Amino acid sequence: MHEAFLDATAKTNKLGFELYALVIEREFVTIPISYLLLDTRKCEVGSKRGVQLTAWLCALHDNGFRSKYIFTDKDFAEINAIKATWPDGSVRPKLCLWHALKSIKKHVLASKKPQPGQPAQEAELADPTNQNMNDISETFQMASIQKVALPEYLHWLCDWNSDYYKFYCPIGSVTKWDMTKSLLNAEECQALMALCRRHFLRHPLFPSIRRENGADGAPLGFEYETETEIYCYTVRDFLEFCIRLQNLVLFRYL
Numbered sequence: 001m002h003e004a005f006l007d008a009t010a011k012t013n014k015l016g017f018e019l020y021a022l023v024i025e026r027e028f029v030t031i032p033i034s035y036l037l038l039d040t041r042k043c044e045v046g047s048k049r050g051v052q053l054t055a056w057l058c059a060l061h062d063n064g065f066r067s068k069y070i071f072t073d074k075d076f077a078e079i080n081a082i083k084a085t086w087p088d089g090s091v092r093p094k095l096c097l098w099h100a101l102k103s104i105k106k107h108v109l110a111s112k113k114p115q116p117g118q119p120a121q122e123a124e125l126a127d128p129t130n131q132n133m134n135d136i137s138e139t140f141q142m143a144s145i146q147k148v149a150l151p152e153y154l155h156w157l158c159d160w161n162s163d164y165y166k167f168y169c170p171i172g173s174v175t176k177w178d179m180t181k182s183l184l185n186a187e188e189c190q191a192l193m194a195l196c197r198r199h200f201l202r203h204p205l206f207p208s209i210r211r212e213n214g215a216d217g218a219p220l221g222f223e224y225e226t227e228t229e230i231y232c233y234t235v236r237d238f239l240e241f242c243i244r245l246q247n248l249v250l251f252r253y254l
Helices: 048-062 075-087 099-110 152-158 163-168 186-200 225-245 248-253
Strands: 003-008 017-026 029-039 069-072 090-093 207-209 219-223
Touching: 003 075, 017 048, 029 048, 048 075, 069 075, 075 090, 090 099, 099 186, 099 248, 152 163, 152 225, 163 225, 163 248, 186 225, 225 248
Parallel strands: 003 069, 069 090
Antiparallel strands: 003 017, 017 029, 207 219
């Protein structure tokens, strides 16, 4: 078994209970593996709710349940329960496509309205020494993507002479993003959604078309890609998309 799916009802009854279901798919048929009915009226993510979810998954683990991935809807209690049950990483939590696209779209189209009586924020230059990709308000003297922290197959990201490195780690000042504006317009957001869908459908069991001279060339045949090759392709694709838009903040988010 490679994939399982974990989800719960929310606000569907007056008693405050949530019904969790763990299901798998076999030949386009959904098969339920286990259910959990949980009283969440006074539960917090980090306390009783998370503990009960972990106990449920541990019971499944002890009874022989194995899956390479468990897809969730970005519920951190579910994600943390999966990690606690399989701390060795043998089972990894993943986001389902629908929830991932929903979350990305919400983020890239969001904008903050200025407070009444205050002028709208304007884009400004950050500290020239700041090259932290995760928090543009924090001064950081080193490039945030460090070669030592990356797997070998992503070391090409740290080539100082590449356009990729020069883009995500510019020399000099980094422009702060105007938070009153969205990261992308509607057309750019649709292009990003299409890119995410294309990435989602790449799979080691699905053949890819091998083309002459890149993506626009004539088809030469089919080839199967490994998980590593698909991951490298996805990172490079996102990076090139952000470079075309000259949108460094978007790449930091992705």
